[in-house]
Amino acid sequence: MPEMHFKIRWPDSSESLCYSPSLVIKDYFQLGRSYALDDFVGRSREALNIASERVRHKYGYACSGALDQLAQIEADAMRFWEEQTPTVTVIEFIE
Template structure:
């Protein structure tokens, strides 16, 4: 499956990488977008769960790395307010 890594720029100026085992994430989060932290949590969680299910459909097991990425995304987003903005910089 084609993997995707996005670079996120957080409200504090910090950057992090978001890994997905599937391009389905690009249907939810695209380079060049700016989204609120609340949107990032919702879209990122949905996209990573869909990506994990695509792995399950193809290989017979879920992607544990997608689960870990979801946990890391939510943890990284926690200090910020729902309306603060996050930039999606690259894929």
């Protein structure tokens, strides 16, 4: 499976390098686009669950890397829920 990384910028301008075991991320995010925090987390949840299921279909087990990445995104997003209109920007796809 073609895995990839994607780099994001959080509302405080910090950056994170995220992992996906599938290119499905590109179906959910556009390079350079900013997403409302709740939309970003929801898209991440859907895309990374699909990626994990693709691994399960091919290898017979879920991808712990995708599920760990989703947990990290959700934990990091918690820092910004109280902000007014927080956004996350997708700044790079790395294949």
